Amino acid sequence: MMYQRRRNTDFIDSITSHRSVRKFTDEKIPSEDLEKILSATRTSSSSSHGQAYSIVNVSSPEKRELLVDLVGNQPHVAISSHFFVFCADLHRINALGKREGIDMKTSMETTEMFIVATVDAALAAQNTAIAAEALGYGIVYTGGIRNNIEKVSNLLHLPELTYPVFGMCIGVPIEEEVADVKPRLPFEAIYFDDEYPTFEKVENYLNEYDLEMKEHYENRLTGKRLNKTWSQVMIDKRKEPRRLDIKDYLKKQGFPLL
Structure with missing residues (x-):
């Protein structure tokens, strides 16, 4: 039987209209919608079907309030x-x-398995985000979960050979507070045929993007308005090393990265 391709352009529209949401109503997601979202999570791709990720749903108001500070004063977490x-x-x-009497320690300590588990968690999260947005909810990823990674790990009682990759807020957006869609890097700067080009070959596209993002930063609907280009913002954000405690934390968690 010939495979019948299914086309759903509405779904593509949902993905390409993604924007981060940081202002939510106090409305709770109904259980039937949450089940649909988590069903999408569970069907995410994973390396060798290992499904090397887990999700902690932080439902305790007390823990949520603690996390607000631990992740960098982000009230939407609560x-x-x-x-x-x-x-x-x-x-x-x-x-x-x-349980089977097999020593997995050396294998689990490798950089390869660390990457496998990290990618599996990211793939599961993106399925979650796409499903939530398809149902009309808003999401925002929370990389600040790694600001105080050991304290977060202790708060959630994470065992050896696990680590928190990021958090995700999901909820009903306050419509007037929803940000506009950020312009993305042009295809010519991220998509290449056969080989990675020299920087000079993509520099003009980056310069054009800088102008587009500068206009966006100056006129965006939510967040602090900036008189800067994308390049300037990224360099400012990345020029100083951050979260230097993570390497030692990962070793404690059983990830010496052989």
Whole structure:
């Protein structure tokens, strides 16, 4: 039987209209919608079908309030309907190996398995985000979960061979507070045929993008308006090393990255 391609342009429109939401109503996501979202999460791609991730749904108001400060004073962590922490998780497969009397330690400590688990968590999170937005909810990723990574890990009782990759707020947006869609890098700066080009070959596209983003920063609907280009913002944000405690934390969690 010939495979019948399914086309859903509305779904593509949903993906391409993504924007981060940081202002939510106090409305809770109904259980039937949450089940649909998590069904999409569970069907995400994973390396060798290992599904090397776990999600901690932080439902305790007390823990949510603690996390607001731990992630960098982000009040939406407490306000959103749900706050998920996506974790890279090799603990489960390691425990299964122990049950069978098989020493998995050296394999679990490799950089390759660390990448596998991190990517699995990211793929599961993106499925979650896409499903939530398709149902009309708003989301925002929370990389600030790594600002105080060990304290977050202790708060959530994360076992060895796991770590929190990022959080995600999901909820009902306050419409007038929804940000506009940010312009993205042009295809010519991110999509290449056969080989990676020299920087000089993409520099003009980046310069054009800088002008587009400068206009966006100056006129955006929400957030602080800036008189800067994208390049300037990125350099300002990345020029100083951040979160230098993570390497030692990962070693404690059983990720020496062999």
